[in-house]
Amino acid sequence: MDLNRKTLEHNKNFMSKTSVMERLEILADAAKYDASCASSGTSKRDSRDGKGLGSTEGMGICHAYAPDGRCISLLKLLLTNHCIFDCHYCINRKSSNVRRARFTPQEVVDLTLSFYRRNYIEGLFLSSGIIKSSSHTMEQLIEVARILREEHDFRGYIHLKTIPEADPELVAQAGLWADRVSINVELPTDAGLARLAPDKNGTQIEGAMGNLSSAIVEAKDAQKRFRRAPRFAPAGQSTQMIVGADGASDADIVGKASTLYDRFSLRRVYYSAFSPIPEASAVLPLKRPPLMREHRLYQSDWLMRFYGFAPHEVQQATEANGMLPLDIDPKLAWALKFRERFPVDLNRAPREDLLRVPGLGTKAIAALLSARRHRTIRLEDVARMTNSVAKLRPFIVTADWRPTLLTDRADLRARLTPPAKQMELFG
Amino acid sequence: MIAVDLAEPDDFEAWRAEARRLVALGVPPHEARWAEADGPRDLFAAPAPAPAPASAAPERQVRASRAFMDLARKAILHSDPGRLALLYRVLWRLQEQPRLLDDAADGDVAALERLAKQVRRDIHKMRAFVRFRSVTDEDGTERYVAWFEPDHRIERANADFFVNRFASQRWSILTPRLSLHWDGAALLEGPPASRGDAPSQDAAEELWLGYYRSIFNPARLKVGMMLREMPRRYWKNLPEARQIPDLIAGAQQREAAMIATGASLFEEAAPPSLAAIAGGIEACRRCAIGCNGTRAVMGEGPANADLMIVGEQPGDTEEREHRPFVGPAGQLLDRALGEAGVDRQAAYVTNAVKHFKFTPRGKRRLHQTPTAGEIDICRWWLDGERALLRPKVILALGASGARGLLGRTPSIGKERGQAIAQPDGTKVWLTAHPSYLLRLDGEAREREHGRFAEDLAGLARMLRG
Structure with missing residues (x-):
């Protein structure tokens, strides 16, 4: 059971050890095109009672970062990269010439426990290529989660990718073991899906997301009434869209994301800039989208979730071709288009107006609102609460500062470009 | 002066008891000297007096908000020796201003918040690493x-x-x-x-290292982002971090292989605006310099400039200030241009290479000359700037700047002081790089400064005519 002892045994048998390692390399490599590695937002658990293993905090933990800047929080694996589907953007598609491998559910369980005990990870993110049938594959994924939870009383984080084509009964079961479930909508437009993922079906994907969403709501409701009602995916559901593989503009993508948030009460929509994959299909565009585009989409996502922007307002920030500017962030782009909304008086403006100021984050705004009950805000006070006053100045009024003319200058955009680099918004 | 000793530097309850006592006794912050077992002591301070007998003057009631207690519990764990005095000062001020903590703009409150934030981050990083x-x-x-x-x-x-x-x-x-x-x-x-x-090896560690290598996507190198969240000082105790240099080098080789096979690094259309170039160079990872975690430095100056000046690459000062030609070489250039009667403010100033190439030497970053290959990759951006600005004359400073413009490395000695006509109608004018002049001494310095001035005078004539 314990991988440590197992690998020691395997040391005697060189072949089988390289085989675990080799398969791990193949199946981790195949899993890296899923952007999510979040381990946050689930119910709080621990194993202080000495039984079982693991704990979850409200906030996830990134145990390492790779040189691609991405957080490593979970053991992200495919159970297998064999696949009967032929989606053009996917490295594991049937017609691709990659090396194939598979793990048994027990092997994934052993790896997860062995990594978890050494504090490498918060838990497991398991996905899979489709083998035999969608339902068969889903059964295998559920089996991994069941062994972890039932046989090992594992209390860490589990994220299961669910397969929309599988029997709805099975998809529902996944939610009983997992903290988070997700179904990828894959492409922002139905036309893109039809062309690039011929085996998938938009209606079916959204139907499955709808089922999950109602199961999550029902379980939450039942828990309020019966303390021992089963939990169902307490960290909710998320999805992922591939950016730049079809012709969808940023405005289209923002619109799609907002619909998804509304209809399925998603926790997160992840964007994955289509990255050139080995064995690329000829249907795909040769041009890769700039990584910055993905970043700008995450920023616009943040604007909708935390800054009170309506989807049509984010779309107002796009240029004539429906794309968000790459050189400046969408909040600044919006502010430059709606200059009449500025400057905002930091001593008087309500929170929703402060949230519009480029360079002011939610934390700084909370500090400002609290501080201005005690003092009249001056520029130096703002400096103490934010990263950069220089960026803010054209948009704010304080007791000792008023941007004369600055907001109206034609070259304001150039003066504020490029902005300080923001943190990548994964997590 | 009253001295208070704390036996354990992270013992919040002990600090709290002492602080309560001092506030009750009415000891103002500047009268209290806080010290800890392993820290320096004030030899001239008197020990804290024993608790006053019950019959003495009524003690003040000591108040502290819940928010302060939470913040103080974190801040006391900070390694900064000044934290105890700061905590006491805030506690003291809280007696008169019970809502002091709401004022994030207050210097003491901001300092306390900062300590607590650093401690919280350290706690989080320990759980992670x-x-x-x-x-x-x-x-x-x-x-x-x-x-x-x-x-x-x-x-x-x-x-x-x-x-x-x-x-x-x-x-x-x-x-x-x-x-x-x-x-x-x-x-x-x-x-x-x-x-x-601690044990030096582990049976499952190899698998973890393998996982780390495989989950990394070499098509998207973002070293700066990784460093922000996983700073180098933690690397020595992270087994997977040993692989980072090889992974980065491998990713760069992969890009190099793409060039070698003739695939273009730039598949997109030419940048449509200077702003697009500014955004593009910031994200550009097409050569090793772009991946070293420094910030790209964009050109600067009026978009309708007649004169464009092209140097080699941003230096230490330029990278930090995020502006071209603001370091010592930039100042020398400014002076010399002024003497020649050329208005630098009217010129667009940029570099052949947009990121700063250096080798770390202790705390300093020593300039390294970019390779011809690196200059050629970055030429895409310089060409973009040229196409958008359409200057009449371009002044190339040094061989690197000239290579970025001409696509070959000229001999400055032979080709300086004459206009080299370009297919697009602009004229390229070569001279030495001002940082070369800064490295010279004595007679050579005298001579080279003279030639530099001559070149710039020629440039001024060309601009007028």
Whole structure:
């Protein structure tokens, strides 16, 4: 059971050890095109009672970062990269010439426990290529989660990718073991899906997301009434869209994301800039989208979730071709288009107006609102609460500062470009 | 002056008891000297007086808000020796201003918040970066042992997290200040440890290293982002971090292989605006310099400039200030242009290479000359700037700047002081790089300055005519 002892045994048998390692390399490599590695937002658990293993905090933990800047929080694996589907953007598609491998559910369980005990990870993110049938594959994924939870009383984080084509009964079961479930909508437009993922079906994907969403709501409701009602995916559901593989503009993508948030009460929509994959299909565009585009989409996502922007307002920030500017962030782009909304008086403006100021984050705004009950805000006070006053100045009024003319200058955009680099918004 | 000794630097309850007593006694912050067992002491301060007898003047009631207590519990763990005095000062001020903590713009409050924030981050990083290795105890049971070096005194405060998570396995966390041991039922504290006390290998670690290599996507190198969240000082205790240099080099080789096979690094259309170039160079990872974690420096100046000036690459000052030609070489250039009667403000100033190439030497970053290959890759951006600005004359400073413009490395000595006509109608004018002049001495310096001035005078004539 314990991988440590197992690998020691395997040391005697060189072949089988390289085989675990080799398969791990193949199946981790195949899993890296899923952007999510979040381990946050689930119910709080621990194993202080000495039984079982693991704990979850409200906030996830990134145990390492790779040189691609991405957080490593979970053991992200495919159970297998064999696949009967032929989606053009996917490295594991049937017609691709990659090396194939598979793990048994027990092997994934052993790896997860062995990594978890050494504090490498918060838990497991398991996905899979489709083998035999969608339902068969889903059964295998559920089996991994069941062994972890039932046989090992594992209390860490589990994220299961669910397969929309599988029997709805099975998809529902996944939610009983997992903290988070997700179904990828894959492409922002139905036309893109039809062309690039011929085996998938938009209606079916959204139907499955709808089922999950109602199961999550029902379980939450039942828990309020019966303390021992089963939990169902307490960290909710998320999805992922591939950016730049079809012709969808940023405005289209923002619109799609907002619909998804509304209809399925998603926790997160992840964007994955289509990255050139080995064995690329000829249907795909040769041009890769700039990584910055993905970043700008995450920023616009943040604007909708935390800054009170309506989807049509984010779309107002796009240029004539429906794309968000790459050189400046969408909040600044919006502010430059709606200059009449500025400057905002930091001593008087309500929170929703402060949230519009480029360079002011939610934390700084909370500090400002609290501080201005005690003092009249001056520029130096703002400096103490934010990263950069220089960026803010054209948009704010304080007791000792008023941007004369600055907001109206034609070259304001150039003066504020490029902005300080923001943190990548994964997590 | 009243001295207060704290036996354990992270003992919040002890600090709290002492601080309450001093506030009750009416000792103002500047009269109290806080010291800790392992810190420096004020030899001239008197020890704190014994508690006043009950019959003495009525003591002040001491108040502290819940928010202060929460903040203070974190801030006291900070390694900054000044934190005790700061905590006391805030507590003292709270007596008159009970809502002081709401004022984030207050200097003391901001300082306290900053300490607490750094401690919280350290606590979080310890939870993330502790790496256990498995050993077998004498009774044959497995024990998981880690060596960790926190920045602040967070070990005890963080023990609960590891108990909650790993109560069912035996574990030890060794640190330079103390060691924590969990035997399955109770948490024990041991003496300071050293790295050698922890096991040096582990049976499953190879698999973890393999996972780390495979989950990394070499098509999207973002070293700066990784460094922000996983700073180098943690690397020595992270087994997977040993692989980082090889992974980065491998990713760069992959790009190099793409060039070698003739695939273009730039598949997009030419940048439509200077702003697009500014955004593009910031994200550009097409050569090794772009991947070194520095910020790209964009050209600067009016978009309708007649004169464009092209240097080699941003230097240390330029990278930090994020502007071209603001360091010593830039100042020399400014002076010389002024003397020649050329208005630098009217010129667009940029570099052949947009990122700063350097080798670290202690705390300093020493300039390194970019290779011809690197200049050629970056030429895409310089060409973009040229196409958008359409200057009449371009002044190339040094061989690197000239290569970025001409696509070949000219001999400055032979080709300086004459206009080199370009297919697009612009004229390129060569001279030495001002940083070359800064490195010279004596007669050579005199001579080269003279030639530099001559070149610029020629440039001025060309601009007028």
